[in-house]
Amino acid sequence: MSSEDRNTNLPKVLLALSVFAAAIIVYYVQRGDAVVADPSNVGRNLVCSSCQAEFKSPINLDDSGSAIACPKCGAAAGWPLQYCSACDLKFPPPLIGDPPRPAPMPQCPKCGSNKSVGAYVPEFFEAMKETGQ
Ligand SMILES: [Zn+2]
Ligand SMILES: [Zn+2]
Numbered sequence: 001m002s003s004e005d006r007n008t009n010l011p012k013v014l015l016a017l018s019v020f021a022a023a024i025i026v027y028y029v030q031r032g033d034a035v036v037a038d039p040s041n042v043g044r045n046l047v048c049s050s051c052q053a054e055f056k057s058p059i060n061l062d063d064s065g066s067a068i069a070c071p072k073c074g075a076a077a078g079w080p081l082q083y084c085s086a087c088d089l090k091f092p093p094p095l096i097g098d099p100p101r102p103a104p105m106p107q108c109p110k111c112g113s114n115k116s117v118g119a120y121v122p123e124f125f126e127a128m129k130e131t132g133q
Contacts, residue, residue: 045120047092049100050075083120084108090120 043056048070055078057068068078079102083090087110093102107114
């Protein structure tokens with residue numbers, strides 16, 4: 001008797017679970033879309049080549065060639081933080097030349113390749129992880 005009750009209840013439990021799971025997926029997909037769709041409040045992640053402090057600066061397309069002043073030590077030595085998605089490693093860009101500029105295609109210090117290296121934008125990578133599940 002009791003085993004028959006369990007059998008008849010099982011489909012209802014599964015249905016409730018699948019509705020619950022669908023609600024969670026919809027919540028995460030919507031949240032991920034909101035992050036991707038609004039790049040205006042995503043700052044650039046910079047690293048100071050003088051004191052190694054990491055800080056954020058609003059996106060400014062006009063200053064692509066010059067360093068940003070570091071809020072910690074005041075040196076004009078803030079450059080966009082680089083990130084290797086293959087190694088999940090962020091690293092300061094190697095500086096070359098005089099005056100020093102970040103190397104245009106920096107290599108990841110861990111895997112030695114620049115194929116997966118780009119600007120470090122944590123909001124973007126978090127959104128990719130959530131929607132990729
Ligand atoms: Zn600094
Ligand atoms: Zn790497």
